[in-house]
Amino acid sequence: MPHWPHCQRRSALKLLGIAASLAMSGWLAAGLSPAAADDKVTIPLEKLYAPQALPDIVQGKADAPITIVEYASMTCPHCARFHSETYPALLSKYIDTGKARFILREFPLDPRAAAAFMLARCAGDGDKRTGVVDLLFNSQMTWAESDKPLDTLADLMRQTGMSAKDFDACLNNQKLYSDVIKERDDAGKDFGIDATPTFFINGVKYSGELSIDALSKIIDPLIAKK
Secondary structure, eight states: OOOOOOSTTTOOSSHHHHHHHHHHOOSOOOOOOSOEEEEEEEOOHHHHTSOOSSOOOEESOTTOSEEEEEEEOTTOHHHHHIIIIIHHHHIIIIITTTSEEEEEEEOOSSHHHHHHHHHHHHHOSTHHHHHHHHHHHHTHHHHHTOSSHHHHHHHHHHHTTOOHHHHHHHHTOHHHHHHHHHHHHHHHHHHOOOSSSEEEETTEEEESOOOHHHHHHHHHHHHHHO
């Protein structure tokens, strides 16, 4: 499994520092595809579902028999493809029907991804954060490869109603930045994650992109056992 660059050495805590880092990081961090179970690596559920550096935003019913946790980077093309192609089918087939719940956790592979995750959190909880994640994944190529990523991100966030003042305040939020990085670093240390996307399905680890067919082959037998 490849090892991806660490963001913390290039990231910055202030907006101008973030801007400088973004200007130097004009590449998309790669992910893994296709997914396969990591030799049946299983994380105890009480550890996986324990409170993280950032509060989980859960989609789906609390008593759903299947829980899917995804660790993603906003600049990972495989993550973006999962969210554009697989995620809508996952919603309609499993989440909206009460069969599964879904949790997206932050694992930024570079400064642009960290900034994008910060903006999604600043948008609000629940559906607001989910909506911004969708927006930024769907427009990934416009801002992740932009020569002026902050300007492009600001334009996108303006569509959500975020003012320029709130945009600047969000990217200057030291605690939020630290929590995003801690979420990533803790996942690497506690769950052995070093690439995106990485999924945990009822605690079993899968590294790489998952199609809806691949997900169904994993989820349907688990549902049948319940």
